[in-house]
Amino acid sequence: MADGIMRRPWTRRAAMVAGGAALAGGKAALAAVTAEQPGGTHDPYFLAVSAALTRAGIAHPVLVVDQARLAANIAAARETLKPSGLPLRVVVKSLPAEGLIDTIAAGMATNRFMVFNGAMLDIMAPRADADLLLGKPLPAMEYAAVIDRVGAEAAGRVQWLIDTPARLTQYADIAAARGMPLRANLEIDVGLHRGGFPDGQSLAAVVRMARGMSHVSVTGLMGYDPQVPKMPDPDAAFAESQASYRTAIGVLRETLGVDPATLTLNGAGSPTYARHAQGTAANEVSVGSAFVKPVDFDTPWLTRHVPASFIATPVIKAGPFDPRDPATAKGFFIYGGHWLATPESPPGLRYSALYGRSSNQELLTGPERVMLKPDDHIFLRPNQSEALFLQFGDILLFDGETIAGTWPTFPVSA
Structure with a gap:
């Protein structure tokens, strides 16, 4: 060149440096x-x-993708979770290739996946043996469009994330119009403050609302806590988050009259799954990025990866x-x-x-x-x-x- x-x-740079300073020394x-x-x-x-x-x-x-390093991260996740026995849900958006998610799912002996948009649902929903949970609430129009693309049977197997009474009403109406069940997993705010039901009172109200809809079933809770390791006192933040989660579990026990352990109580994420492995109110953890460990996940709780x-x-x-x-x-x-x-x-x-x-x-x-x-x-x-x-x-x-x-x-x- x-x-x-x-x-x-x-x-150009000299013009930007005050006075075009000379080299010192x-x-x-x-x-x-x-x-x-x-x-x-x-x-x-x-x-x-x-x-x-x-x-x-x-x-x-x-x-x-380095296959040996990927295998090492799968082994690290297995070892991290082994003492707790917590099942792992693979986060599809963070690992957006079927070969990648299938390799991880096989290594973790799981059929649980978390999906975040309609395009990925189009691919994942037809898997009859897949346990799918939405990781974010979709606009009602997209919910309807996904049903129409994948069919009521496949869409009826999915746990759809509900964050407000209004969204529950929208989804319930769409499902009823198509003669299909709605499996509603409820998003709870465990300290991230990105939406979801913020307290026991609001959660109890939406559960009672769902119980009044014959084609709607409440399948559990989703509480995401990536804020925990970023707080000044991560241990205190985790304890606070867990207290909120336990309150929500208590609400389900009282309003549904079922053992919450039979429901999907999803928690964690790559930043906090290792902390959950030491004790958690959730009965499963979601992990995605930790399997390939990008720069943003260079944290003390992911040193095994x-x-x-x-x-x-x-x-x-x-x-x-x-x-x-x-x-x-x-x-x-x-x-x-x-x-x-x-x-x-x-x-x-x-x-x-x-x-x-x-x-x-x-x-x-x-x-x-x-x-x-x-x-x-x-x-x-x-x-x-x-x-x-x-x-x-x-x-x-x-x-x-x-x-x-x-x-x-x-x-x-x-």
């Missing part, structure tokens, strides 16, 4: 700072992934960038960009604060010791999985040596 292309930012200081900069080549693991991609003839952005997915993309252009800052001495324009992901390998790469984010030929910068040339791969680690996994087509499977296969993803949806 011509030097002029890479050097233009120096002038001269060449000796610059050399000392440079020596402290991270960077270099890929470690043996990423060299192996890159070599596998090259042998497979892949020269575009892809999402790679390892990153199992990466974005790989080629470098298109490489050259000098800004020698005044040792961390940006080199620039690398990549194939694609602007993903919800963090540069992972080689070390020392970062997004350009000057250029900003871009979905076309995004610029990453690094120190002199980052040794990349056009056609080399860089690797980024997803910050989250649920939306990002749908952006690359089929997921590629790395078996430690080769690209051993692919998993088609679900259709793009929100």
Whole structure:
């Protein structure tokens, strides 16, 4: 690449820095700072992934799942839950490929899945042996549309999430018009404050309302608590959340006249499932992202899990960038960009604060010791999985040596 292309930012940046400050300390200081900069080549693991991609003839952005690391995360979840005996519900939105969810479900010996939208229900609802629970309440119009697409029998097996009396009325009317039952799971607020029934009184009122509808059955509760590890005192926040859940269970016992243990009492999520394994009011936990462990899930309660997915993309252009800052001495324009992901390998790469984010030929910068040339791969680690996994087509499977296969993803949806 011509030097002029890479050097233009120096002038632009100088105009942005007050007074165009000179390099402090001269060449000796610059050399000392440079020596402290991270960077270099890929470690043996990423060299192996890159070599596998090259042998497979892949020269575009892809999402790679490491099969051995995925298996390790499945084993970690099994070991974490084994003492409690809690069943696991696989969160489909966070793992949006049938091959991926089926591998996890088999490893966890579960047929329970949490689904979040109509597009994924279209694929999951026809599975006669699947226990499906909605993870969010859908607009009534989409509820009706899903029924009409998958059929009343399949839709009647699903536990639909209800968060307000108004939504219960809407769903009940739609189900009645189609001559089908409505299995209603009730969302409760256990501290997230994102909706759901906030207290025992409001929950009791909607349960009594449901009991007055002959085609409606209350199947249990769903209480999601991702706020817990983010609070100043996570243990106190968990105790508070559990107290709210126990209150809700008491309401079901009194108003339904059944043993709540026979119902679906769903709780947790990847951020808190390990804490629930130490004792919980719920009788099952939902887990999704922990099986691939994106950056946002680097938390103390998930230390048993390892990153199992990466974005790989080629470098298109490489050259000098800004020698005044040792961390940006080199620039690398990549194939694609602007993903919800963090540069992972080689070390020392970062997004350009000057250029900003871009979905076309995004610029990453690094120190002199980052040794990349056009056609080399860089690797980024997803910050989250649920939306990002749908952006690359089929997921590629790395078996430690080769690209051993692919998993088609679900259709793009929100």
